[in-house]
Amino acid sequence: MSEREAMEFDVVIVGGGPAGLAAAIRLRQLNPEANVCLIEKGSEIGAHIVSGAVIEPRALEELFPDWLERGAPLKTPVTEEEMYFLTEKKGFRIPALDRVMPHLANHGNYVVSLGDVCRWLAEQAEALGVEIYPGFAGAEVLIEKNRVVGVATGDMGITRDGEKGPNYQPGMELRAKYTLFAEGCRGSLTKQVMEHYNLRKGVDPQTYGLGIKEVWEIPAENHRPGLVVHSFGWPLDDKTYGGAWLYHFGENLVSYGFVTGLDYENTWLSPFDEMQRTKLHPVFRKHFEGGRRLIYGARALSEGGLQSIPRLTFPGGALLGDSAGFLNTPKIKGTHTAMKSGMLAAEAVIDAMKADRVEPAAYTSLVRQSWLYDELKSARNVRPAFARWGSKLGALYAGFDAMVLRGKAPWTLHFKHADNETLKPASLCTPIAYPKPDNKITFDKLSSVFLSNTNHEEDQPVHLKVRNMGLWKTVNWDVFRSPESRYCPAAVYEAVDTDTEARLVINSQNCVHCKTCDIKDPTQNIDWCTPEGAGGPNYPAGM
Amino acid sequence: MKILVPVKRVVDYNIKVLVKSDGTGVETAGLKMSMNPFDEIAVEEAVRLREKGSATEVIAVSIGVQQAQDTLRTAMAMGADRSILVLSEESPEPLAVAKVLKAIVEKEKPDLVFLGKQAIDDDMNATGQMLAGLLGWGQGTFASKVEIVDGRAEVTREVDGGTETVSLSVPAIVTADLRLNEPRYASLPNIMKAKKKPLETIQATDLGVDMTRRLTTVSVAEPPTRKAGIKVGSVAELVEKLRNEAKVI
Known part of the structure; x- marks a missing residue:
């Protein structure tokens, strides 16, 4: 059918963040024979990791009780708050x-560079025999007979016009009994899997x-x-x-x-x-x-919490970490929950592998029985309270929820709107006067993007796909005055010729892979797709 | 014909490096490292010569810390047949590198040593020339085209104002310039296969090479930041400023 090469694994993991790496490690801990392959679209592990980060070491402690002796880069305990x-x-x-x-x-808890933590986790995973391939983006979900049977990496060397260039290299099929999606918030493959298996049915919008x-x-x-x-x-x-x-x-x-x-x-x-x-x-x-x-x-990060978590498994795989939305929003922490979810998914996969089951469904019940669920359950009403009543009343509710209800409210507040539905027309909104950068403490977007070491191979198709340019003009420009040129933190989107016939310019080479456009575009007209592997930011140590 | 390709592990070209706050050098800890781009071009050319049948074996060699084996794996994923890692301190000087390479050349007896013209971290542009001097071999530096004709290497060089073609008897040294070729991607299947290709590790000290540092870095500073420009109101004002302030006309 295709010229692509293929390789078989027991488990393929898409994404080298805390969730994917914790899953990979747990899989090899539970079954040293398991064939585990992990791919990461960043040029190296950690290259695309952005987090605060104050992390709670709870899941790490369970993964490696001797994390301290192993030299995990958790060096700064929280001292003042x-x-x-x-x-x-x-x-x-x-x-x-x-x-x-x-x-x-x-x-x-500890203040860390999550990128450094991931680099360390990757070393541990490799020492346990996990095959890690950074610089390769999962570009396509392979589904056969309604079962996910792996992913394919993107073709390399496709020119801007979509033709095969002189350096064309076809992608590779990484086939697996189980495929775990750990792409972080708004994963591009996760989005396809959710749609195919209708995983969001009956849950709140994220x-x-x-x-x-x-x-x-x-x-x-x-x-x-x-x-x-x-x-x-x-x-x-x-x-x-x-x-x-x-x-x-x-x-x-x-x-x-x-x-x-x-x-x-x-x-x-x-x-x-x-x-x-x-x-x-x-x-x-x-x-x-x-x-x-x-x-x-x-x-971008997922804030919906428990109410917004989709069905976690499907035939041939599962969703992990922030791909599923395990972030604890009031805690503003998602690393420990991401890792825990990865570890639980690994347990379910090993279990399913033994029994030769198609779907690692035990994952869902393992989550329900774990502290991960209790934590998200007690936190579930805080973020929707802010969405409903605003910051001041929301904060009051959060205090009431914590001190009086202790997270055990007999009700659950729901999210009514997806984020792309909330924007108001430009004519109804008050413009905001932002101060000019002083170049000492505040800066403009372009000099900022420069410090993300972002690069994309120039001659490749634009990876931010606008489904219908006509819609951009009639909705994004005429009604909202190009919100993407403001929410994009990397100056990818630019509305030009605004005095005459406004049109959108997409500087895709600036993209830092935050996924906001895929989320916030009013008509969901923008699809964030994976560019050629190794493209995107190159966040150094300390990020 | 056997080709030896030395490759250097350097800070990736996408990374904007920062000068250490004490001015002793550039901060490299925790940065993404990759193969020096000129060395990638050298690997590509050597592999193409083998694919054309002009060469029989391509051996990659790197001198440096243990992690340089990642760079060698990349070279093998691009098509090198095997590789040698010479363990030493981080970033040895060009003369020490040339001496190590001389020892490797004596061991492996290649017909061509194919280097990048310079490394993008220190921009020395010296190792290839020094190695040619130490071995007493001919050299074709800044190559933009290489052909093997009747057992000789015809190297087109980029020189001021044009190109020059030299014909070298082998063994010889060739250093690659930017326009020689566009290196291929290391594909995922080839990266997987490269894991199984032989990689030999030796200690620089076992080669009997004096690695003592001869150069001292006095200080490292960032280039001065460009001052903000101004907008002038008229051509007359521009001319006035060019004449009286900038004093260029």
Whole structure:
């Protein structure tokens, strides 16, 4: 049928983040004979990882009880914690954080570079015999007789016009008894699998956030390793969910970032500019003085929690980590849940393999019996409360939920809208005046993208596929005034000739693979597809 | 005909490196490393010569830390038949590299040594020439075209103002320039197969080469940042500024 080569494995894992790597490790721990192959679209493991990150070591502890002796890069324990509600000029520190917002009590947690953690996990996995191939994107799900039988990597060397170039190399079929999708939030193959097997039937729409992050190096005298700062409130209006983080870690490094809930309504909102201007607030500004910015990156995350988790298994495989939506939003943590889900999926797969079952269905019940489920269950009403009642009342509800109900409310709040349905027409929204970058603390998009080391082979088809350009003009431009040119944190989308006949330019080589366009486009007119493998950002150590 | 291709593990060309805050060098820890792009071109050319039947075997060699074996695996995935890793400290100097390569050449007896013209990390452009000097071989540097004709290497070189073709008796040294070819992708099946190709590891010290550093880095600094431009209101103002401020007309 095709010129592609094929190879058979017991398990193929798509994505080398914490979920995929934890699954790979667990599979080999449970069955050292199992043939496990993991592919990653980034040029190396960690190249596409963006996270805060404060991580809870619970799942790691279960995976490797001796993680400390093995030299896991969890070096900065959380020492101090501050949470602020911001107004334009002031910051109000939330007292007794561990009681009011117990989800955010970070005692025993570590500030890490999640990219570094993944690189370390990959070393452990390789030592256990997992075959890891970075630089290869899963481009196609292979489905035969209604069973997922593996994935195919993308062809290399296809020219911009879609022709085979001089360096054309066909993709390869990685066939497996079980295929685990661990692509992170809004995985492109996960999206196809969900659709094919109708996995989202009966669950709430997923709601997302866009996290934009910078890593800074600051003068040693200002560095307080283990300091964790969070904020909500200004600069977002009450209806918009989100806030900033700032963590001191490593060798004089600061991780700063901002998450904007993608169910925002104001089409003029720019998550990038919200992130930039928050740095100027007195609560944050002092941390950046005298420092230099080293790295920039962005990634969407799933915020829906329990109500939005789809069916987890299908014939021939399962969804892991943030591909399924296991992030604990009030905790703003997804690494431990991603790893746990990967480990449970691995157990179910080994079990299914023994019995020669097509679907590793035990995964769902294992999740239900685990702390992962309890945790997400008790957190389930917080994020929808913000979606319903706004930031201030939402925060009050969250405090009530934590202190009085203790996460055991007899009701469950639901999400009513997908994020692409929430935008309001430009004529009904108030434009936002963002300050100009000062090039010391705040910067523009292009100089930021530069620090993500993003590269795509130039001569290849555009991997951001607009289904219907006509729709862009009549909806995105005429009604919303090109929201993609504002929500995209990498200046991929540009509306040009706006005085005459507006059209969209797609600078796909800038894409940092955050997936926001796939999520937020009002008519779901943009499909994020995998570009040629190894393309995208190259986040260095420390990210 | 046997071809030896030395390959260097360098910081990937997509990465923007930063000067260490103490100015002693460039921060390389935890950065993505790849094969020096000029060496990729050398590997590609050697593999093409073998595919054309002009060469019989392509051997990749790298000198450096253990992780340089990843670079050798890439070379083998591109088509090199086997490889040799010479373990040494990180980033030895060109003269030490040339001496190690001389020892490898004496052992393997290749007819051609095919190098990248320079490495993108230190831009020395010295190893190929030094190796030619140490071996007393002819050299065709900055090659943009290579042909094997009657057992001789015809190398078209990029020189100021045009090209020059030299005919070298083998054994000889060739260093690859950018326009020689466009290297192929290491495909996934070939990466899998490369895992099974032979990779020999030896210690630089066992070759009896003096690796002592002879160069001292005085300081490393980032280039000055470009000052922001201004908008001028009229051509007259532009001319005035060019004449009186920039003093270029």
